[in-house]
Amino acid sequence: MHIKYESFVREPLVNSEKDYHQVTEDIISPIEKKPGRMWYVGFLFSVALLLYGVFSVSWSVYWGLGTWGVNKTIGWGWDITNFVWWVGIGHAGTLISAILLLFRQGWRTGVNRAAEAMTIFAVMCAGQFPIFHMGRVWDGFFVLPYPNSRGPLWPNFNSPLLWDVFAISTYFTVSLLFWYSGLIPDFATVRDRAKTKFRKMTYGFASFGWTGTAKNWQRHEALSLVLAGLATPLVLSVHTIVSFDFATSVIPGWHTTIFPPYFVAGAVFSGFAMVQTLLVITRKILHLEEYITIGHLEAMNKVIVLTGSIVGIAYLTELFMSWYSGAWGEQAAFKWRILGPYWWSYWAMMTCNVVSPQLFWVKKLRRNIPFTFVMSIVVNIGMWFERFVIIVTSLYRDWIPGSWAYYSPQWPEVGFYLGTFGLFFTCYFLFAKYFPVIAVAEIKFVLKTSGENYKRNMQAIENQSNEEFLHEVETDHASHEEVAHH
């Protein structure tokens, strides 16, 4: 065993008196109880929204996309805005699981499970939009490049829209595998505690017969490492390629080289905001305040202020370059964006994404739960407007003044969007009921270094001199090496 030590300057990641059993008890027991009334209300409301979405989409497919507000000039409207918005939200989970893992940020263990689940649901929602935007959705399989059925006709491999198909489906697959492989040991824990036969059977299935042997864990670790390695570039690739959908064009406002990293930063920004929205509620309802502490929320708020500021630099850079370029098309695009009939969307974006997150420089506000909740929603409103600004306000004043247009969504588009909320929350409610919302095994892994009661005992180490401590660590290492040699 490595010496368990963490500096007193860090907040505990698990509060109050906890041992391994108590952790299991706290996180698994909600699965075993009947959900409260609020759960049913929320769940049924989500299902209703989902059904309304199904109706709106069916309407659009049956009557055709003429039922939408998009027109010849503004060919992408709410559909693609919502697509990009949901994909962006679906970035936090894998960022937390993979990149924060690489950066050894211990606080990820409290939030990664819910964030990964949220990621998967968000990507599912996102995927609906391009599919139904095709119009003749029954021909949707044309995006898949398989030979010998359509004569010489192939998808256009030069198109970033096609790269998107690959990027997002790969991302979805790897995220799902990553999430699920983490769930296996926890499902086994649910199975082992199960009092009813049905539960034992289903969670037994779901845990793939996990027995918790050393070999099980060894393979599990190896798999997690491979998936984390794959997931890291994937997180970057997805929104990068989404940004290519715009930036490879020659449309002022779309064609700009900063798009790839700036889209990724914005995606992380909105993803973390959505995680906050969900976790602020989840921790309260499931009484998980000791695992998702204020410290966790504060850490995520720091990520929000950082990424919000990065996005802010990108906005200002774009704006500056449109002037600096000396290209009249660029200059006009930004003039119409900021001062044209859609001015309100630009300023909503700026306020919500750049200005208001700056309040998180104040520690008191970072640790204030109601404020965090409100801000998390503000950020996602802002990020929705960002996509709307990029898409609609770059298109509506195009090269020929005669084709200038204005766009407002029609009810099937709005219904479609609401329907994806239904889908998202239906999935999330089911997740919160049937899945361990916190990674039990991972919390146990950090418990003895970062649990409050364990940290209290580290006071002895804090008082030790550096030399004593170093000596202890070295003899500790030496003794292990000896064992290893034998």
Place this chain on the structure above:
Amino acid sequence: MNDRFEIPASLKRNSLALIAIGIITLLIGAFTMLGGDVYDKTRFWIVLLHNSVFFLLISVASIFIQAAVALAQGSWIVAYRRVPEAIGANVWLFGIIALVIMFCIVFGFDVKGVNPIYEWVHPGNDKILQGKSNFLNKGMFAGFSIVTVGLWAFFGRKFRAMSLAQENAPKNNTKIYWKFFRWSGLFLLVYGLTQMSTTPWLWIMSTQPHWYSTLFSWYTFASAFVSGMALILLWVVYLKNQGNLVLVTKEHMHDLAKFMFAFSIFWTYLWFAQYMLIWYSNQPEETIYFKLRQQGPYSVLFYSNFIINFCMPILILMSRPSKRNYFTVTFMAMIIIFGHWLDYYQMIVPGPMGSHWHMGWYELGIFAGFVGIMMTCVSRTLARTSLVPKNNILLKETIVHLS
């Protein structure tokens, strides 16, 4: 754990020799080039510009990493944090050198009414340059540059001072720790508004003033940051070889190597984003940048840049054992610094020099001079205090750190 570094005679001798080479090169350069044609004169100045900007930006990366680690509450760097502190505390010197050179170029370099490096100094009848003159003008350039260098120099010294002050604070007192935290947040803001945006536009991008790319500053950041981490690694290995930095283990080296690996790929990501988008949309006012570099007289540098800075790190640093091998990481750190020095060369030189570029005695001699300055001043700063921050709040964590 009093870990004092005494500058070995060999280091003193070698660094002074390098500085001497630099000065001699400069003098010979002045005599042979300043009397020559426009390209000779330009070569004289632009090589100085290239090196001073490169060395300044990779030193500032040391301040950035301190701030980033402080905000993330990382303990891995504590075992050798005196190294980035010492580099950061010498930013003022590189800053002044760069300012002097840039001001000579902007205010004093004139060949028949034209400034061959910063063409925008005399916009003449050029409509595009006239349009940019609210930003690209001498006053703006001087103001931005002075403020930028001043702030960087201040933060570099401030960070070291705060870290040293911790040594005299009561044991386990966190006052300075949180103070450092707050100043770090402020530095990120400064860094965002300088290195990540305005500074590279003025200093580097404006050598080809008709061309623009929104990604440009982030790209220069990636380049400077990865070489800055490589620079820290070289110092750590050197000090380790001298018997110092007792707390540094392979775990810590592994971390630094991971940074070199990961940010080499990050650099490539930005390289690709900028290149691919410009190539794909194929607009002449943008492709001119790559036309000159990829298909013009700089194609050797263009491809070397990619091979050295991407292919080599990804292939060599991918495996875990190679990141924990002192020889491999040292070799790769030198490669990365050289590679990004080339990268900066091909950002700065092609615009003004066109096909008249050189990579010869003058370029390498000036480079040697800057290396000598870096070795002399950083080693002197390092020798002033113990290399172990004994009273650092996170010291014990860095002792048990596993990569």
